[in-house]
Each structure stands twice: as structure tokens, then as C-alpha cells.
Amino acid sequence: MSFDLPLVFAAFMGLAMLMYVVLDGYDLGVGMLMPAADAREQELMVASIGPFWDANETWLVLGVGILLVAFPAAHGIVLGALYLPVAWMLIGLMLRGVAFEFRVKAEGWHRELWNGLFWFGSFLASFAQGFMLGRYITGFQPGMGYTVFALLVGASLCGGYVLLGATWLVLKTQGVLQGKALGWARWGLAWVALAVALVSLATPFASESVQTKWFGDFPSPRTLALMLLPLATLIAGEVVWASTGRLKRGEPQRDWVPFAAAVAIFALAFAGLAYSLFPFVVIDRMTIWEAAAHPSSLEFMLVGVLVVLPFLVAYTAFAYRVFRGKARPGLYP
Amino acid sequence: MDSPEVLLLARAQFGLNIGFHILFPTLTIALAWILLYFRIRFARSGDPAWLATYKLWTKVFALTFAMGVVTGITMSFQFGTNWPGFMLKVGNIAGPLLAYEVLTAFFLEATFLGIMLFGMNRVPGWVHIFASAMVALGTTTSAFWILALNSWMQTPAGQVVQGGQIISGSWLQVLFNPSFPWRFTHMLLASGLTASFVIAGLSAWRLLRAPEDASARATLRTGLLLAAVLAPVQAFVGDQHGLNTLEHQPAKIAAIEAIWKTERGVPLVLFAIPDDDRRRNDFAIEVPKGASLLLKHDAGAELKGIDAFWPDAAPVAPVFFAFRAMVGMGVLMLVAAWCGAWATRGKRLPPRWMLWTLSGFTFSGWFATLCGWLVTEIGRQPWLVTGILRTADAVGPASGAQLGASLTGYVITYTGMFLAYMVVLTHLAGKGTQA
Numbered sequence: 001m002s003f004d005l006p007l008v009f010a011a012f013m014g015l016a017m018l019m020y021v022v023l024d025g026y027d028l029g030v031g032m033l034m035p036a037a038d039a040r041e042q043e044l045m046v047a048s049i050g051p052f053w054d055a056n057e058t059w060l061v062l063g064v065g066i067l068l069v070a071f072p073a074a075h076g077i078v079l080g081a082l083y084l085p086v087a088w089m090l091i092g093l094m095l096r097g098v099a100f101e102f103r104v105k106a107e108g109w110h111r112e113l114w115n116g117l118f119w120f121g122s123f124l125a126s127f128a129q130g131f132m133l134g135r136y137i138t139g140f141q142p143g144m145g146y147t148v149f150a151l152l153v154g155a156s157l158c159g160g161y162v163l164l165g166a167t168w169l170v171l172k173t174q175g176v177l178q179g180k181a182l183g184w185a186r187w188g189l190a191w192v193a194l195a196v197a198l199v200s201l202a203t204p205f206a207s208e209s210v211q212t213k214w215f216g217d218f219p220s221p222r223t224l225a226l227m228l229l230p231l232a233t234l235i236a237g238e239v240v241w242a243s244t245g246r247l248k249r250g251e252p253q254r255d256w257v258p259f260a261a262a263v264a265i266f267a268l269a270f271a272g273l274a275y276s277l278f279p280f281v282v283i284d285r286m287t288i289w290e291a292a293a294h295p296s297s298l299e300f301m302l303v304g305v306l307v308v309l310p311f312l313v314a315y316t317a318f319a320y321r322v323f324r325g326k327a328r329p330g331l332y333p
Numbered sequence: 334m335d336s337p338e339v340l341l342l343a344r345a346q347f348g349l350n351i352g353f354h355i356l357f358p359t360l361t362i363a364l365a366w367i368l369l370y371f372r373i374r375f376a377r378s379g380d381p382a383w384l385a386t387y388k389l390w391t392k393v394f395a396l397t398f399a400m401g402v403v404t405g406i407t408m409s410f411q412f413g414t415n416w417p418g419f420m421l422k423v424g425n426i427a428g429p430l431l432a433y434e435v436l437t438a439f440f441l442e443a444t445f446l447g448i449m450l451f452g453m454n455r456v457p458g459w460v461h462i463f464a465s466a467m468v469a470l471g472t473t474t475s476a477f478w479i480l481a482l483n484s485w486m487q488t489p490a491g492q493v494v495q496g497g498q499i500i501s502g503s504w505l506q507v508l509f510n511p512s513f514p515w516r517f518t519h520m521l522l523a524s525g526l527t528a529s530f531v532i533a534g535l536s537a538w539r540l541l542r543a544p545e546d547a548s549a550r551a552t553l554r555t556g557l558l559l560a561a562v563l564a565p566v567q568a569f570v571g572d573q574h575g576l577n578t579l580e581h582q583p584a585k586i587a588a589i590e591a592i593w594k595t596e597r598g599v600p601l602v603l604f605a606i607p608d609d610d611r612r613r614n615d616f617a618i619e620v621p622k623g624a625s626l627l628l629k630h631d632a633g634a635e636l637k638g639i640d641a642f643w644p645d646a647a648p649v650a651p652v653f654f655a656f657r658a659m660v661g662m663g664v665l666m667l668v669a670a671w672c673g674a675w676a677t678r679g680k681r682l683p684p685r686w687m688l689w690t691l692s693g694f695t696f697s698g699w700f701a702t703l704c705g706w707l708v709t710e711i712g713r714q715p716w717l718v719t720g721i722l723r724t725a726d727a728v729g730p731a732s733g734a735q736l737g738a739s740l741t742g743y744v745i746t747y748t749g750m751f752l753a754y755m756v757v758l759t760h761l762a763g764k765g766t767q768a
Contacts (some may be wrong), residue, residue, distance in 0.1 A: 051447030069428030074419030087739035090407045097403035101396045297425040308436040
């Protein structure tokens with residue numbers, strides 16, 4: 001086969017991770033925002049993500065699955081180094097996932113407990129994911145400074161998910177709750193600005209090869225072209241700010257624009273990160289070709305991916321179409 | 334290689350997680366099809382009682398499914414965190430099977446679950462039935478891939494070694510390896526029995542409170558009839574699965590039957606306390622030549638004992654006891670299902686003592702399934718992949734402290750989730766269709 005199979009699977013893995021971050025990002029973000037709303041609003045918030053969260057989380061399994069399957073050598077290093085934060089994230093995702101059911105089916109103080117765990121699980125999972133990102137992009141180097149950095153990225157990703165969650169609520173709700181969500185979105189945006197700046201500045205410091213890639217022969221046509229990425233990110237941020245501002249003031253503005261712009265911020269940040277890392281799957285240590293599984297396995301999987309992906313996209317689109325429009329109360333009987 | 338304590342902790346953690354996880358898919362695989370049946374009955378009859386029944390059991394399903402999803406995601410990570418050697422050695426085989434599970438099963442069930450649970454008023458009836466069918470198809474497909482992988486680990490086939498790597502020579506042989514057909518059938522039937530006893534048991538629980546509840550009476554009957562049909566089929570399939578194991582994994586059979594020495598005319602050990610240190614049975618009650626007769630249909634036939642495989646032999650005592658617990662529970666389930674089916678004939682209400690008994694049998698399927706998994710997984714030791722990879726060689730770099738800390742976290746989380754699950758299930762069952 002003439003394909004560069006490891007490259008193809010690196011692209012799939014990146015796509016799956018980006019899908020995960022955006023999709024589960026908005027529902028984890030909504031989860032983290034729960035304490036800021038009253039009981040009636042909480043019901044609408046959960047209704048806006050209830051039909052989707054499970055499928056959203058499946059992208060995580062796919063992303064990790066591709067890492068496991070296509071790059072087995074890297075999988076051991078990455079998950080071995082991230083052993084404890086992975087455990088926090090899983091516990092967070094577990095609590096959050098079952099809380100969807102328990103918070104409506106439990107009674108009395110149990111219900112309050114599960115509402116609390118819904119928030120806590122969303123927060124713990126988001127924070128752990130950011131922490132893992134922070135450890136990953138600095139090559140799992142030991143030391144206090146790197147740990148503090150990872151903690152900051154953890155907090156920043158929470159902010160990023162809050163932005164996604166809040167703009168999702170802008171899209172899926174109306175009235176007072178939408179007004180609140182607009183405020184949350186602007187706070188989230190501030191956090192995201194901090195996060196993007198942090199990661200963009202720290203990654204070149206942590207790795208010489210990353211530094212060379214971005215600024216090696218500055219200013220050259222290539223490095224100047226690269227500056228389009230931060231520029232586009234700034235524009236997307238400005239779109240979030242401006243569109244939420246217009247909606248706040250009640251001026252005409254399509255309600256999907258803030259969410260779309262927030263997704264654009266994530267996609268651009270992701271593209272930057274991918275450019276920094278490529279061709280490494282473990283930074284400065286292991287390339288995708290060194291980590292790749294045997295071609296016979298990759299070929300067998302490629303067939304599956306190519307056959308299944310169109311169906312997957314089709315029925316995912318169908319599910320979003322079925323639940324389009326503003327969230328309605330009474331979703332959970 | 335790491336210390337034995339680390340290996341033990343890694344196994345304890347993975348065993349806890351997989352043992353906890355397996356409870357929920359075991360219930361949802363068959364429950365999804367039973368729900369589809371309820372849904373179609375409603376579509377055909379238009380009878381609101383069927384709709385109420387469907388809605389009640391959908392709640393149980395949604396709750397159980399969520400428990401299965403979140404513990405399953407944990408497992409997908411623990412393959413790597415606890416057993417990196419597994420993926421390094423046989424990742425070229427195991428990886429694609431897991432990937433196909435995600436691609437063909439997880440997305441299908443997760444996406445259509447949203448429509449099944451929340452979309453009834455948003456899509457036409459046939460689309461809703463289609464969504465329910467896709468969820469059921471997804472759960473069964475998921476079981477197909479996982480059982481194919483597990484069976485391959487038990488009885489590897491179709492792989493070749495190329496340049497020091499183990500890769501697939503024939504995917505068809507990998508998938509349909511010698512133990513797969515019986516193991517897959519055995520597991521699906523276990524799921525059917527688990528779901529039918531949960532339905533019958535919780536319906537009985539409801540009838541103890543509200544004997545006139547028509548929906549609970551109908552579901553009690555459905556569960557019991559299904560169990561009464563499946564239980565004898567399971568007995569047959571289980572027997573065939575055992576003969577298949579004798580052919581392909583004789584070491585496991587030696588552990589199951591506590592046969593220490595290879596000889597002719599081996600007795601069947603009904604009960605004993607196997608002593609793994611001294612390699613002998615204490616307090617044994619035996620049927621002379623029984624094992625040879627049962628397994629080879631010839632009283633004088635030779636059976637291999639633990640000595641034929643030593644030191645690559647599984648610990649005998651846990652396998653021996655777990656097997657007897659599984660078979661014992663299976664027999665009790667068969668008796669309960671047949672008595673229950675008889676007692677509910679012609680819309681009769683069984684006496685209260687029988688309703689109590691059936692309530693007690695609610696989770697009998699879980700018990701038997703867990704015992705069965707202990708038999709098959711411990712019986713494979715010390716191998717992770719028979720003849721190819723030892724469990725001890727697959728363990729990861731996580732330290733004892735990391736494993737201990739995360740194990741504590743998992744135990745607390747699982748205990749809390751399980752208690753909450755039981756409380757909600759009991760509550761739903763007690764209220765029945767008025768829940």
C-alpha cells in the first residue's frame with residue numbers, strides 16, 4: 001500500500017482527540033457551570049447535553065484507542081507517565097456520567113449529593129485532562145516548575161471548557177439562562193486567552209525542537225505564514241467577544257456564532273500544537289513512525305475506519321438534527 | 334521485572350474494575366433486546382400498559398448502561414496503564430479488535446441511545462424502534478469483539494511471528510479461534526439469563542407490594558418464561574464449552590476438576606479443599622472414574638493433571654470453587670425458572686414465599702457470571718495469552734504507591750456508585766410503572 005499509514009493514523013488520532021475536546025468539552029463545561037444556576041435552569045442545562053454526552057465521550061475512547069492500537073510503543077510511555085492524572089480523570093468521568101441518571105432518580109439528600117458530584121466530576125475530569133496536556137507537551141519532565149505549569153494548564157482547560165459550555169448554552173437556551181450564559185462565556189474567554197498564551201509561550205521553552213520550528217529562521221516566509229495561526233485565534237476570540245456582546249445588548253445576532261467561534265479557537269490551538277509536536281508522538285523522544293504498529297494491523301484497521309466513518313458521521317448528524325433547537329424541560333422523566 | 338506485590342496490586346485493580354464493569358454489560362446486552370420486544374409490543378397493540386412497561390425498564394436500562402459506559406472507559410485506559418506489556422507483545426492483534434469494537438459498537442449504541450431515551454416524541458415511531466434496535470445491535474456487537482479478543486487470548490489462532498513481532502496471519506482465524514463460538518454463545522446466554530432474572534426478580538419485588546400490578550405480572554411472566562427456556566440451553570452450551578476447553582486448554586480443566594496427577598480412570602471430585610501448596614485434595618468426596626466418564630465418555634480414559642503443566646499451572650482452589658459455585662447457581666436458577674414458570678401459568682399469581690424467593694434470585698445471573706469469569710480468567714494463569722505472554726511480563730511501570738492510591742480511589746468510587754445503583758433500582762422496582 002502506498003499510504004504512509006502511521007501518518008494517516010496520526011491524523012485520525014488528532015481528529016478524534018479534537019472531536020473529543022470540543023464535544024465532551026462543551027458538556028463538561030456545562031457540568032462545571034451547574035452551581036451558578038438555579039434548579040430550574042439546571043434542568044434545562046442537563047437537558048441540553050443529556051442526549052449527547054455518551055456519544056461525545058466515545059471520541060475519547062477512540063482517540064486513546066488509536067494511540068493504543070496504532071502507536072502501541074508510545075501508548076505505554078504516555079499512559080505510564082500519566083498514571084495518576086488518568087485515574088483522577090476516570091473517576092471524574094465516572095461520577096459525572098452516572099450522575100446524569102442518579103441526580104434525577106435519587107431522592108432527598110441523595111439528589112443534592114449527585115448534583116454536587118455532577119459538578120465535581122465534570123471539574124475533576126476537565127482539570128485532569130488539562131494537567132495531562134501540560135505534562136504531555138513538556139515531555140513529562142520532572143520538577144516543581146513543570147508541575148506548576150501542568151496545574152496552570154489544568155485550570156486553563158477548565159476555563160476553555162467553560163467557554164465551550166457557556167457558548168453551547170447560548171445556542172441551546174433562551175431568556176434569563178441565555179443571558180447568564182453570555183456572561184459565563186465572556187469569563188471563559190478571558191481564561192482561554194490566558195491558557196492559549198501560556199501553552200504557546202511555554203512549549204517553545206520546554207523543547208528546543210519546537211522553538212526551532214516556530215522561530216528557527218525568523219523572519220522567513222514559513223515562520224511569517226505560521227503567525228497566521230495566532231492571528232486567526234485572536235480574530236476568533238474577538239468574534240466570541242463581539243457576538244456575545246451583541247446578544248447581551250439584544251442586537252440581532254445568530255445564536256450559534258459564539259459556539260462556532262469557540263470551536264474555532266480550540267481547532268486553531270490544536271493545529272498549533274499538532275505543528276509543534278509533529279512528527280513526534282512523545283515529544284523529542286519518539287516519532288509516529290517509531291511508535292507505529294505493524295502495517296498488517298494498520299491496514300486492517302484502515303479498512304474499518306474508512307467503511308465505518310461515513311455511517312458514524314451520518315448518524316451523529318442525524319442525532320444532532322433530532323435534538324436541534326432550544327433545549328426543553330422534562331427531558332428526564 | 335517488578336516485585337510480586339506490584340503484580341498483585343495491578344491484577345487486583347484490573348480484576349476489580351473488569352469484575353465491576355462486567356456486571357452492567359451482562360445485564361444491558363440482553364435487556365436491550367427485551368426492551369425492543371416491549372417497544373414492538375406497544376407499537377403493535379397501542380396498549381399503554383406496554384408503553385408504561387417499556388418506559389420503566391428503559392429507566393433501569395439507562396442507569397445500567399451509564400454504569401457500563403463509565404467503567405468501560407476506565408478499562409480502555411487500564412489496558413495501557415496496568416498492562417503495557419500486553420499491547421507491546423500482542424497489540425497488533427488485540428489493538429484492531431478493540432478499535433473495531435469502538436468503531437462498530439460504541440458509537441452506534443451511544444448515539445442511538447440518545448434517540449432511544451429522549452427522542453420518543455421527536456421522531457416517528459418506526460425511527461424510534463430502529464434506534465432501539467441499533468442500541469441492541471450495538472451492545473451485542475460490542476460483546477462479539479470483546480469475546481473474540483478474550484477467546485483469542487485463551488486459545489490463540491491465526492497469528493504468525495514476523496521479524497520478532499506477533500501479527501495476524503489470518504483475521505478470520507484470529508476472530509473465529511477455537512474457543513470463540515462456544516464462549517460467545519455462553520456469554521450471550523448468560524446475559525439473557527441475567528436480564529430475565531433481574532426482570533423477574535424486580536417484578537416479584539413489586540408484586541409483594543402491589544399484587545394487582547398488571548405490568549409487573551406480565552414482566553414476571555416474561556422473565557420467567559425466558560429464563561425457563563434459556564437455562565437448559567445454557568446447561569448444554571456450558572457443557573460443550575467445557576469439552577472445548579478440555580481440547581484446547583487442558584490445564585484449565587485440570588484446575589477446574591482438581592486433578593493433580595495425570596492418570597487413567599480419574600475420579601470426579603464433587604467436593605474437596607484443594608491444597609495448592611501440597612498439591613493434593615483434602616476432605617475429598619469423589620465419584621470413582623467420574624471425571625474420565627464425564628469428560629471423555631470413557632471410564633478408563635486418561636486425563637491430564639496439574640503435574641503435566643507444572644509450573645505453568647493455575648491456582649487450583651479458586652478455579653475449583655468458582656466453577657462449583659457457577660454450576661450450583663445455574664442449577665438453582667433452572668429450578669427457580671421452571672417452578673416460577675409453572676406457578677405463573679394462566680396469569681396466576683405465585684404465592685408470597687415464591688415471590689420472595691424470586692426476588693432473592695434477582696442477581697443470581699451476576700453471581701454465576703462472575704464465578705464463570707473467575708474460572709476462565711484465573712484458569713488461564715500464569716498466561717495472559719496462552720503460550721505467548723505471561724501475566725507477570727505484561728505488568729506496567731506504575732509503582733506500588735501509585736497503584737495503591739488509585740486502587741483506593743477506585744474502590745471508594747465503585748462502592749459509592751454500586752450502593753447508589755442498588756438504592757435506585759430497588760426504589761424503581763418498588764414503585765413499578767408508577768415510578
